[in-house]
Amino acid sequence: MKAHRISEYRQGFQPAYLSNGLIGLRIGANPLAVGKALVNGFVGTSPTVSHESYNQAPYPVAGNIIAGSDELAKRPDLFRFVEQICDFRCGELVSCFEFASEAAAIRAECLTFCSRTLPPVVAQQVKIETDRPCELIFEARMDPQFIPGRVLVRMRLGWCADAVLLWEGRGGLSTCGAAYDCEFCGEGLIRQRRNDWGLEEDMQLTAFTVRAEPGRPLVFRQYGALVPSVMHGEPHWQAARMVEMARTKGFDALREENRFAWSELWRARPVLVGADDKWQDVVDAAFFYLHSSVHPSMPCSVAPFGLSDEFNYHGHVFWDAEGWMFPACLLTDPESARAMLDYRFRTREMAGFHARLHGYRGLMYPNQTANTGSDVTTLWARDSFNCGVGLEVAHAFAAYAHATGDRIFEREKAWPVVKGVADWIVSRVRRTRRGYEMPYDRSRDEQWLSVHNCATTLGMAKLVLCEASAMAQRLGYEPPAVWREIGRNLFFPIDADSRVLLKFEGWKDERELCGMEIAALYEMFPFSIGPEVDRATIDYYLDRADRYLGMPMFSVHVAAMLARYRGR
Incomplete structure (x- = not known):
């Protein structure tokens, strides 16, 4: 397994998927912009078909940088993507970018991970450097105004967490507790404030005004938590407790625990023998994204696409x-x-x-x-x-x-x-x-x-x-x-002449999209009807295997059968 790096963010790229099986994030080129957050067990009505479906939760680790009169959230033209690195070894995403404000040229590195040891928690560290002295503002944000649903409880605590939301999904099927906290590590802090006022649609933010100096990195650490109501009767207060626990443990300890948890998972890594490295990379990617999407703490099993998307299969x-x-x-x-x-x-x-x-x-x-x-x-x-x-x-x-x-x-x-x-x-x-x-x-x-x-x-x-x-x-x-x-x-249903087991009674071979389900039956389970039917059936479907390899659903079983019975 290895870290995968992109240095050019092309049009049509899917945002990076980062998850621990309870929380799933989609993080784009600008890691501080509001991304997509899904939570296992948080549902509402689908906007397309009106039935129960994943709903987006408040994104808990958004942010913004203000230097002089330039604000990153409002000046995408001053943003330049540098690189993004997804480290399969430890489930971390590192995003690097530049912000060309008039006050200073800013370079930022954002490290994000979904904790496997505190599953409701997302931790993020933002490291900022400038090329000349300036006064700079970093804002930690939680802004739900562009997702379907409504605020039921909104509070600025001052203890445990900077802010807490109880968010109800579309249609009122469930709620999600959201909380965040942020800390500044280093020198140069001028003041810190929270927006304790505003209507419910206004974002919640904590702003740090600092004095930036060249060669002195500014480090901000954000802790966000999302808790679904299927796991707690008061999920917003539990989210606040989880944020407090995360900050008490500290970013470095959380990161070390998360890295160890991933290292334990990778001990079970399937290793291919005699295959090109590219195939091992494919297996590693499948292993990583599967285990990113499952967790012992998930309350509602796992959907196709995991927590990466709420529209395909609706969760x-x-x-x-x-x-x-x-x-x-x-x-x-x-x-x-x-x-x-x-x-x-x-x-x-x-x-x-x-x-x-x-x-x-x-x-x-x-x-x-x-x-x-x-x-x-x-x-x-x-x-x-x-x-x-x-x-x-x-x-x-x-x-x-x-x-x-x-x-x-x-x-x-x-x-x-x-x-x-x-x-x-x-x-x-x-x-x-x-x-x-x-x-x-x-x-x-x-x-x-x-x-x-x-x-x-x-x-x-x-x-x-x-x-x-x-x-x-x-x-x-x-x-x-x-x-x-x-x-x-x-x-x-066995064909009287060929003795082949048919997909169903009256089935004719018509080159369907995924026609090899019989291969799955023989390959996944200790299944047998009898030597004559088994041999005829396996030969019949393997003779037609090439046209199904690469098709959805059953290709892996076809490939396994080819290897077992024909040495391919």
Whole structure:
């Protein structure tokens, strides 16, 4: 792993993504400008589709520099980007820029990180140098006026933190506590003030007026905290407490703790053997951004895109969490993997209601969920037919119990979920002369709606029923005979001539966008129908693998199968 540097900020660049799994920031070329802040568990209504979605939180570490009559926030023409460095080793972003004011030529270096040891906290150090003596003002800012929502509580404390906000998201679905504090380290302070007046839409700021001298860096340290209401009944006061703790520990101690936490994560780094360095860089980037987006303290699992964006997938939790991200976390950061399962356990009541709404028993986890676990699937997605989410969830609970050997977890957490999903399977399948079938499903690659006997769903159902029976026996229960009966007699859509397992009944190979979900079934799980079908199926799909490599969703499994079975 290494630090990645850019020295030219081109048009169309995405702002840097910095996160610890509870807080996510987007930081642009000017690191003191108000960026984007998202918080795991802070939601409001989406401005585009009006359902539950991530909402932006007040950005807690914005700032401004004033020299003479020139103000950085109002004179972007005087700003010049120098470089930005994202250090994958420790989760730090260093942004360097110049500000050509009339009073002095200013060079600034801004170091920002989201603390992994105090998860609600963002810490930032701004180091400023000038080429000649001048009076300079640095402002620490928290300005929510351009994000959807409203202020419920606004206070300037004078202790614990410089300022506190209780911010309500659009539609009033949840609130977020925000607080910040700032300190000046060094000589030359003339005065310090806070804006204790103003209407609620006015920003909160702390201004330091200092005497700058060439060769004497000015150092300002900002501590911001964001706490979602799903984790605390009074999140604004808790944010103030977290800021006080951060400042008491100090920037250097927080930074050292954060660096150590990242070094512990990197001990699990996957190392490629025999591959070019560029492929190792790709693996390192995937590792870094995955672990930037998960944390043992996250209350609401992890969404596609993590905390980097509120519009793509709206911050909803999909089966991607258990299907794609959980396996990697289980091996490299089991505590974060556990946090994903804690969310599913907390929301299992809503999975039960979801099953009842569809006329089933047990637990049926919706395709998209958010804070409460209710179905928040976008209507245009038409995913009410999707049956696979609960199967992935149950398999993840069983996998965690196997990997950790935690029998208390297995009895108290895994068993209620695995049993609930097994009971759902029993009520979901239909017995026919061909066996147990599952009509009206959606293909796993999401390209086909209302299909019958989706092979991936049936394969997962078989695995879950086997896990449920084995878990029951380990815990001293007698598993229902119907679990074994269904598991042995599920009807799989197998082509009569080729003996190939089809994606679903009646499927024809039509070069879909993501047509290799069968590869995932064989590669991710201990799945088998029998030697004849297994061999025919693997050969059939691998003969067509080249056209799917690089496509969404299942390319990695295709590549793994090519390596395993054909040495490619």
